[in-house]
Amino acid sequence: MGKSSETHHDEFVLSLARECPFPEWLLLELPNGLWAAFWSQGLGGEHATAVWEGDYQGEIGVRPLFYKAQQNYSFNNENAGLTSIFF
Numbered sequence: 001m002g003k004s005s006e007t008h009h010d011e012f013v014l015s016l017a018r019e020c021p022f023p024e025w026l027l028l029e030l031p032n033g034l035w036a037a038f039w040s041q042g043l044g045g046e047h048a049t050a051v052w053e054g055d056y057q058g059e060i061g062v063r064p065l066f067y068k069a070q071q072n073y074s075f076n077n078e079n080a081g082l083t084s085i086f087f
Contacts, residue, residue, distance in 0.1 A: 003045065009052040010043045016051070030056050037063040 013026065017038075020027035026038040028051070036056055042048055 003049070005043075005045055005048040005052070009048040012052045013038060013043060013048045032056065039063075 013028070016028040016030060017026040018029050024040055026040055028036045028038050030036055034056065038047070038051065
């Protein structure tokens with residue numbers, strides 16, 4: 001089992017979370033303007049700490065989606081048949 005995160009690390013991750021149709025994921029709007037998927041079971045551990053430290057590249061913290069809001073909108077319009085951008 002990994003190291004526990006501090007409470008403020010989890011609070012930071014949750015402050016970035018936006019509405020997501022998949023309960024096991026948090027959709028994060030990152031400070032750099034990009035979006036990422038965060039597995040909700042990563043709260044309370046080193047994954048939350050990695051996001052708090054600024055690791056947005058997916059090594060530990062998140063699965064990067066690399067979409068800015070407009071790119072995400074365009075992607076969804078162009079790929080209307082897809083149910084999720086997570087897979």
